Amino acid sequence: MTIGPFLWQLSTSLKGPADDIYSSTPRLFPSDPTLANFIEAATKIPILGFAANSSLVALLVVGGNIIGATMAGYALARLRFRGRGVVLGAILATMLLPAESTIVAQYLTVRELGLADTLLGVALPAMVSMINILLMRQAFLAVPKELDEAAIVDGANVWQRFWRIGLPNVRGMVAVISVFAFIAAWDDFLWPLLVLTTPEKFTLTVGLQYLSGAFSSNPRVVAAGTMIAFIPIVVFFLVLQRQFFRGVDAGAIKG
């Protein structure tokens, strides 16, 4: 039930012109298998370019989140300082806002920064996500305090403790937030749709929508396009899924 539609789409994308995709008795296995649809999707529309754009955005977002969220998560979990409650409260409060309700003003902010219609403009607002900060904070809170105390007695400064004790103990959560950040960046549709206007800069989601308009008469090519967008993210997830579900079992994720 859950992966059937994907298989069906994969099968459509591999069907050659001799296959009757509209036949009254649908067949899963193509009788005239071909990769021509993929080639057509890749040449008529710069779908590989879209994929490269999406990868760049995803890379920026994943990198930004790993750095920003681990640093802030560590400080909020492990260091006592005046104003910590205020920062934590502001983070929680922004999670109440549906992202879509601030999107208009966010667009103006990005435009004022001169980043409208750029990939950096697409990536920037998502580069430090508040939920990831909270997840990292939870992970750091679970690291035994005794380790920190021992390090303090040994004279380790805060950076050494962050780097040598904190980080190695939260690698599972880093995997989880990487998956979240990657999926969020790769899947986002509304935001790049607003920010990007030049077709060459489209990310995959926006490009696919464009593709489905241009090739609405040929579902085989559209299917090939969706597979080009779908396969990398599935591979990425399969690589990380063991760690991801281990994090889930440990009660790491609550939304």
Place this chain on the structure above:
Amino acid sequence: MRRSTRPSRSATRCSPSRAARGRGRVVDRDTAPSDQRDPKRTEEPMSATAQAGGARWSAQAGGGAEGQSESIGASRPTTAAFGRARRIRTHSWFAPWLLCLPAIAFLVVFNLVPAINVVVLAFTNAKMLSGGTFVGADNFVRMLHDDQVGTALVNGLVYLAVCLPFLLVLPLGLAVLVEKKIPAIGFFRTMFYTPVVASAVVVGLIWTWLLDDRGAINAIAKSLGLITRSVPFLTDRWLLLLSAISLTIWKGLGYYMVIYLSALGSVPRELHEAAAVDGASAWRRFWSVTVPGVRGTMFLVGVLITVGALRVFSELFILTNGTGGVGGANVSIVMLVQMYASGFNGNLGYASALSVLLFVVTLVPLAVIARVQRRTEQ
């Protein structure tokens, strides 16, 4: 938050295998006071999410720390030593701020400022290319007379009413099924999670093809003799909405399954065993042990479903090819925001007013959920 944090902390204190004095004084001082202070001040308005999610988080964190520290008995002398030298400066005053700097910068620039700005913009006639001037409540008056806004609200409510029961219960059932540690279970988990990692656009395009007049679903139904003419899944006003809803449910199953999965670990196994000994059927145990056990998480999931249903965009946009369906009868609020905010003559003022509406509309069911939760806890 405070109420439910306490058991875990007292459990920590009672733990016998601990150099409890040193830890209780030095270490707890680090988190406990602020943990009690912060939520009081900051989380009150969002008690639904905070209590459901936050409480569990900290309970879990406490449990985890406890479990792990059992094994490092060697650190006891260290803890004691640290207790004596309590005045050691552990970090400079600016270190935490430096660590938080990126987060705070993003928080302010991309969350707080836009949130304020969108409210200001809602009272102007700002266009894409011009700044706009103050026009009072004009945008909100216009909204009252805008038929599409009414349609979008109706669609959102239908979406919510259908999604909520299905997504509240079905993923929990799935989570129970894949919780068992048996071989190949990872395969099933991954399979259920696949639709989540696929983007809404990809999923939407796949479903467009499946639901097409000549697509697989109609073809199969015809060949089985169930129907003689194609069902207009994508062109009928209500069928289209139902198609989008089933897409959302299909994609949401895996997502909420994972959330439930991580909550199931905290349901005491003994309860299940006791119920089984008493002769309760698997079905009975699901309703009487599992469901109450994850009630807190259920509220969190309810909040997420609600917010998700009211801000639906991609599914409807893709299934209708950006048109909002025949006569625009299948628009959602976010689709209207997008329509008014894009293009060179985009009406940013009106789009902002619609954004404010979205926010307000989302708050109402959240308040209801928070109320229900408070009542069930008493």
